[in-house]
Structure formats: C-alpha cells, structure tokens
Amino acid sequence: MATIQSTSAAAYPVNKDPLLQPFRIKGLTLRNRIMSTSHASFMDDGGLPMERYQRYHEEKAKGGLALTMFGGSSMVDVDSSWGGGGQLNLATDEIVPHLQEFSQRIHGHGAALMCQISHLGRRADATTLNWLPALAPSRSRETQHRAFSREMDEHDIRRIVKAYGAAAERCREGGLDGVETLTGGHLIGQFFSPRTNFRSDRFGGSVENRVRFGLMVHEEIRRRFGDDMILGMRFIIDEASEDGLSFADCLEIAAIFEREGLVDVFNCIFGRMDTVIALAEQNMPGMSQPLAPFLSKVGEFRRHTKLPVFHAARITDIATARYAIREGLLDMVAMTRAHMADPQIVNKIMRGEEDRIRPCVGASYCMHKKVNCIHNPASGRETMLPQVISPSNEKRRVVVVGGGPAGLEAARVCAERGHEVVLFEAGSQPGGQLLLACRANQRRDLIGIIDWRTAELARLGVDLRCDTYASAEDVIAENPDVVIVATGGLPDVDWLDGAEHCQTVWDILSTTTDRSGDIIVYDGTGRHEGISTTLHLNEQGCSVHLVTIDDSLAQEVEYSTRAVYRKQFQQRGIRSTMDHHLIKVSRNGANSLTATFRHELTGDLLDMVASQVVIERGTTPLDEVFHDLKGQSSNEGETDLDALLGGTPQPQRGTAGAFELHRIGDAVASRNVHASIYEAMRLCVVL
Missing domain, CATH: 3.20.20.70 (Aldolase class I)
Incomplete structure (x- = not known):
C-alpha cells in the first residue's frame, strides 16, 4: 500500500x-x-x-x-x-x-x-x-x-x-x-x-x-x-x-x-x-x-x-x-x-x-444488496428518497429515544428538516450495538457510521443527552410533537434451556479482559456477530468451535465478506459444525459445560463439552418506553405502512395536540444496520 x-x-x-x-x-x-x-x-x-x-x-x-x-x-x-x-x-x-x-x-x-x-x-x-x-x-x-x-x-x-x-x-x-x-x-x-x-x-x-x-x-x-x-x-x-x-x-x-x-x-x-x-x-x-x-x-x-x-x-x-x-x-x-x-x-x-x-x-x-450503501439508504433509491434533504414547512419538536444507528439517523434527518430535536441515550456515548461490533478487529471501521452522525448532530444543534435512561415521564416533559423510539434490543436468550450458564456475544465484546480456554460459539443468525466474535476469541488465544444452524458459515453476510470469513477460519484452524441448533446447556462439573444440539436434517442429538458457551440469536426488543407511551399518543403508536412505503406523511388522527409515536430499528425486531437506518430515514424525511 x-x-x-x-x-x-x-x-x-x-x-x-x-x-x-x-x-x-x-x-x-x-x-x-x-x-x-x-x-x-x-x-x-x-x-x-x-x-x-x-x-x-x-x-x-x-x-x-x-x-x-x-x-x-x-x-x-x-x-x-x-x-x-x-x-x-x-x-x-x-x-x-x-x-x-x-x-x-x-x-x-x-x-x-x-x-x-x-x-x-x-x-x-x-x-x-x-x-x-x-x-x-x-x-x-x-x-x-x-x-x-x-x-x-x-x-x-x-x-x-x-x-x-x-x-x-x-x-x-x-x-x-x-x-x-x-x-x-x-x-x-x-x-x-x-x-x-x-x-x-x-x-x-x-x-x-x-x-x-x-x-x-x-x-x-x-x-x-x-x-x-x-x-x-x-x-x-x-x-x-x-x-x-x-x-x-x-x-x-x-x-x-x-x-x-x-x-x-x-x-x-x-x-x-x-x-x-x-x-x-x-x-x-x-x-x-x-x-x-x-x-x-x-x-x-x-x-x-x-x-x-x-x-x-x-x-x-x-x-x-x-x-x-x-x-x-x-x-x-x-x-x-x-x-x-x-x-x-x-x-x-x-x-x-x-x-x-x-x-x-x-x-x-x-x-x-446492489448499490444500497450500508448507511446511505438513499443510494439506489433516488426515485424514492432524497440525497439532499429539504426543510419542512412546519417546525416540530421531536424526541428520539435511543442513540443507536436508527436513533442517530432519525435525529439527523429530523434536524435536517428543520425540526427541534432532543435525543436521549442511556449510554455514555451514542452508537448502540455498533460500538460492540467495532470491538472485533474485522469490523472496526464501522465506527465511521457513528462518528459521522454524531458530528452531523453537533453541527445541526441536536440536543444530545447521554447517560439518560428516558422514561415515559421524561419524554412527555419535553412537550413533543413527535416521539420516535429507537431503543434497540437486548440479546435474545429466553428461548434456551440453560441460558443462565451461557454468555452472549455482547458479554464477550463489551469487556477488555481476554478470555481463555475452549469455547463453543453458537451462531443462530448467520450474521456478522457470531463469526466476528469467534475470530475475536481466537485472536485472544482461545480454542473456539463455532456451531451454526445454517448449512454454511455467515449465511446472511454479503457474499464477498463471507468468503473472507471462510478463509480466515481455514487459516486459523477454527473448527465449525453446520446444520445444528442449540437446545440445552447444562453444568458438567465445576468448570465444564455440556451443550446439546439437534441436527436440522436428521434430528440426531449431539453433545459437546467446553469451558464456556457463547450464544448469538439476535435481539429481543427493548420497548418498554414505547408501550408506556402508546396510550398517550395520537396514533397509539401505529405507523401507517402505506404512507411509509409511499413516501408520504403519516396521517393525522386521534386527539388533537397529542404527540405522534413511532418505533424503529431493533426496538421493533432484530435486523441489520442498513434496515434500521433505512427505516429511520423514510419515516423522518416526510415528517
């Protein structure tokens, strides 16, 4: 170079x-x-x-x-x-x-x-x-x-x-x-x-x-x-x-x-x-x-x-x-x-x-996804979305709850439209799950998605309040015209018998302490998270065995990166097992766990033993504040899908003077970065 x-x-x-x-x-x-x-x-x-x-x-x-x-x-x-x-x-x-x-x-x-x-x-x-x-x-x-x-x-x-x-x-x-x-x-x-x-x-x-x-x-x-x-x-x-x-x-x-x-x-x-x-x-x-x-x-x-x-x-x-x-x-x-x-x-x-x-x-x-940029949702959608956002004819007060990719984009677009925007973020800095993703060496450049939006919010004068876990009362106290809940999600573990014995990819990536020993990583999504965490653990010297529900590594990942992941697994000698889903984890002595898997095709059971089991199956919505606000909103939290897809403003309904309420990103369902940012832009660009 x-x-x-x-x-x-x-x-x-x-x-x-x-x-x-x-x-x-x-x-x-x-x-x-x-x-x-x-x-x-x-x-x-x-x-x-x-x-x-x-x-x-x-x-x-x-x-x-x-x-x-x-x-x-x-x-x-x-x-x-x-x-x-x-x-x-x-x-x-x-x-x-x-x-x-x-x-x-x-x-x-x-x-x-x-x-x-x-x-x-x-x-x-x-x-x-x-x-x-x-x-x-x-x-x-x-x-x-x-x-x-x-x-x-x-x-x-x-x-x-x-x-x-x-x-x-x-x-x-x-x-x-x-x-x-x-x-x-x-x-x-x-x-x-x-x-x-x-x-x-x-x-x-x-x-x-x-x-x-x-x-x-x-x-x-x-x-x-x-x-x-x-x-x-x-x-x-x-x-x-x-x-x-x-x-x-x-x-x-x-x-x-x-x-x-x-x-x-x-x-x-x-x-x-x-x-x-x-x-x-x-x-x-x-x-x-x-x-x-x-x-x-x-x-x-x-x-x-x-x-x-x-x-x-x-x-x-x-x-x-x-x-x-x-x-x-x-x-x-x-x-x-x-x-x-x-x-x-x-x-x-x-x-x-x-x-x-x-x-x-x-x-x-x-x-x-051809010419769809991971964080410019207008790319490839120029007949639907603007590359340069025009101001609104009506200035509104918008409260965004959650400063991950979806919340940051919602705040940015609303501020570009000329609205007065307050953004509540529970963490000490904005970024949400992307801050964790960037801990893995393979994905560190993703921080540009957050850094750019944070700089744009400062330029646009958005009132960013970190270290604030906003309640419904905190939101209502801002007298908003529109509330957008982008609170993301938490690791989905409730489905697993023995989840209390396991760690999540969030647990692994959120600590600066190196791990050791033999570790099973279960990938139930085929996204980047399970693969990049496996590589992260391997770099720390762990003996890692990845098991996936899919028939190949990184099934949901872009095809070029999938090949890079496969090459890295081969070069590092990381073991992988396909077509198995995790059904139970149990304690096996003081320092050992038994993970039980079922083969997706045959139904056969497979027991694997390791010192640690790390699980990844997406997130479950963290949407308490959304449900607390629904009854007080003019639209009861309903986003009109015809208007959303048609690029038109949401219909006005309900009690006059009440705020309009929407939720976006992983606060709705576990998805990827592009989906969250796209959803934020197409909702907010017509507010």
Whole structure:
C-alpha cells in the first residue's frame, strides 16, 4: 500500500486543490479529477437504463464529479449474460433512445458519461436468459460463475468482434462521451491470460497472438466509433497468480495497444475475479483489506505509459485521493463505492465541507444488496428518497429515544428538516450495538457510521443527552410533537434451556479482559456477530468451535465478506459444525459445560463439552418506553405502512395536540444496520 501523506483541504485554495483541476482527454475536458467507475447496479429494467438507473448516476453528476461510468459487464452479444440480471443489453437498438436521455441528463449537470461494453466469455451463465453455452478462447470452467465453456472458432471471433463495434456505435448514437472494454476475467482478458488461453493457432501462444482478439475488437470499435470519442480499457495490470499474467506481461500488452493507437486511457485493476475470494481481496477489496491496496502498483504502471491512467480500489477518503493525484500516481481517481456513501463528495470539497463527507466504511453491503450503501439508504433509491434533504414547512419538536444507528439517523434527518430535536441515550456515548461490533478487529471501521452522525448532530444543534435512561415521564416533559423510539434490543436468550450458564456475544465484546480456554460459539443468525466474535476469541488465544444452524458459515453476510470469513477460519484452524441448533446447556462439573444440539436434517442429538458457551440469536426488543407511551399518543403508536412505503406523511388522527409515536430499528425486531437506518430515514424525511 502507498504511504498516504494526509493533506487537509485548508492547505489548498479551491482553485489549487489537485482534485479540482480539470483534465483533458482528446476533445473531452473533465471538470475535475474525481470519477466513478462502471459497475452493475442491478437497477436496469429488462436490460435498459431507465428512470431509476439514470437517477442513481444523476445524483453523482449533481454532486460535482467529472465522469460517471455505468453499465458494468454490459453485454455486447446474446451469449454474454449472467444469472440474476443486472446487465445492460447493448446488443439491441432498443437501448439507444434511453442512452440519449441518459446522456442529456448527465451532461445537463456538467459531467461526462461513459459505458463499459464487454463479453463475459466463460463467465456467462449457460442456464439463464438465452440458455446459450458459454464460450472462451479454450475449454475451461470458472469457479465463481460455474459454466463450462466451449472453445471459440473463427466464426465466433468474427461475430463477437462485430458485436463490440455495434455496441460501441449504439453508445455513440446515444450521445455518450466514450466507452471502455474490460480485460480481467472477461473475454478479452481470457485471451490475454495463459490461465485461460491454451490455443495453438494465431490467437494463442505468444503475447502477440494472445492480444490479437483484443486488437481486432478495438480496431472494429474505432472504425465504428470514430476518433473523436474516448476508447478506454479496464485493464488488468497483474493477475497475481503463478500461472497468470505478471506485471511485466501486462506492461508488454499495454505497450502494444498504446503503440497501435487503439486505447485512449487505461482504467487499471489488479488481480483476478474468477473466484469470490479474489473478487473480495483483489478486484473489489473491502474492509478486510487496507485502503488503496494497489495504488502504488498502479502508479508504477503509469510510469510506463504516456496515456492517462484511472483507478478504483478502496480509495475511500479524500486524503488518499488527493495524494494519488498530487503525486502523479493517477490522472483520475475513481471513488465508486465512496459515491454510494455520499454522491455529494465534490460539492462538499468545493464548499470547504470535506469533514462532512459521509464515509465509505468498506462494509461491502453495496456488493450484497446492489448499490444500497450500508448507511446511505438513499443510494439506489433516488426515485424514492432524497440525497439532499429539504426543510419542512412546519417546525416540530421531536424526541428520539435511543442513540443507536436508527436513533442517530432519525435525529439527523429530523434536524435536517428543520425540526427541534432532543435525543436521549442511556449510554455514555451514542452508537448502540455498533460500538460492540467495532470491538472485533474485522469490523472496526464501522465506527465511521457513528462518528459521522454524531458530528452531523453537533453541527445541526441536536440536543444530545447521554447517560439518560428516558422514561415515559421524561419524554412527555419535553412537550413533543413527535416521539420516535429507537431503543434497540437486548440479546435474545429466553428461548434456551440453560441460558443462565451461557454468555452472549455482547458479554464477550463489551469487556477488555481476554478470555481463555475452549469455547463453543453458537451462531443462530448467520450474521456478522457470531463469526466476528469467534475470530475475536481466537485472536485472544482461545480454542473456539463455532456451531451454526445454517448449512454454511455467515449465511446472511454479503457474499464477498463471507468468503473472507471462510478463509480466515481455514487459516486459523477454527473448527465449525453446520446444520445444528442449540437446545440445552447444562453444568458438567465445576468448570465444564455440556451443550446439546439437534441436527436440522436428521434430528440426531449431539453433545459437546467446553469451558464456556457463547450464544448469538439476535435481539429481543427493548420497548418498554414505547408501550408506556402508546396510550398517550395520537396514533397509539401505529405507523401507517402505506404512507411509509409511499413516501408520504403519516396521517393525522386521534386527539388533537397529542404527540405522534413511532418505533424503529431493533426496538421493533432484530435486523441489520442498513434496515434500521433505512427505516429511520423514510419515516423522518416526510415528517
């Protein structure tokens, strides 16, 4: 990782900030050095970029970035589809009018627009959409997408080369500023790599032969495209694999394309994408990886080319982005996931509000629930929720009880609306369960969710009262118009015979004292809590055995992080048992416990012995104050679901002058961070 020398925004006047300097590629002038790269947002409508898709990108353009790229893995031909949808279909003329509308929308805000066009090759799914067999330079199988590919013949090559050209021409007709192709694990890159190209004809063997297909593609695009538009390549600079492309190989390939004049920009990526773990640690690194893990390597690549270089890979903060531009490592810095967290990044820099940028914490939730940021619920929901909250016409007094993620978001949104807000928090600091989650090393960056909201509440003048366990009388004494109960929950243990012998993940994470001995962790949710606590105990030297009710580890966790957890369990030798649920824990002598499990499929019983048993099965609502307030509220605590889902204010009913009462987050039911914050925002944004 590059050594980042942090430079505050105050060190640069706006007109001197490296990030805010314009950049010119051919005839295109980009207004600054910040961009967002192509990705599959899964917001298409039948393969077309319609209103929802366009609005998602429009918010970034409104937010001030210079270039937004879209259409990750957009298909150029009918045998380039994957399962589950999410791809744009550039193999049809039907897309052109939607691209025209899209480009007008983005250009209207002063930003440029480019699309990724690609053929998946062996990554295609042969069992969905058109049910066509996957094809590739040679017969092989990709681990992640699972298809067995057939070897392409010359007819396939000619057909797909033409398809690339036709897709590019549709982008030109759509008014776009350019396109990029994709190497990496996609078809062009499959020809490049000795891992996937075993041919002995003119398309295999030497580097010159392996690049032939890519050259043909780019020649066809340029022929159909013209010279005035930008033709980029999302370019792999190192496959980080013994049998794959080395950095030197990739430099040689890049030099060929540069020499032939067939590329205007290299958008650099690192590593493979044919397994989930490669995707999670290399191609799209998340919280388990350091910030900007490949920036130095990309900077080295840039020293070998005269062409502009773009790059995205966990560049989440402005200090790192500014360093990358200032030191000449990149020409454009791509902050793709950071823009899901906050599409207003550039505007905030220009206003001198860099410290107000909502941070990307690297949770990879956006890879799990596509473009839904773990703590920006408006991301991907731009047709329903605003990225910039407008003030209310009526000022109200709002009391929020509970300062976890849901309560903090409710207080923030209400204060942005202009309401007078009081927030009661029983603990000595806000944060709720996230403060515990951050005790596990694997999840420490989640603290950004709390820190950002706490700073925003201070800016907005919210009356935050910590160390206050608010009763119904305390709430009523504030003479509220609206009360929002976000008191969270407590560990759910009442279901277990022998729970008094056990500890919860809260008990483990809330203490600074290291544990020892042999410990059983029972995971009854498949969420982060059981897994991260197991790793936390292992780091303390405990012998830990995780037992889960599910058929695999971390069933509810985002798929990329799930692979990281599995790798960590394997590396550390942590034992795990699947398909068992805990039914009883009993004392077995002075220093031993017996945990009895039942197999989910067979019903067989299994006894396991350990010195400690730690249980995790979510939370049960801590909602006493809500029930104490119900009878005195105008709506008896009922949240109208039609209004909530429709984005309209809650209907006014009941006694005039009485307060409106709602509860959100885990005070309703045990859920995840995103669900709690989303619920808070959509309720409060129309208050």
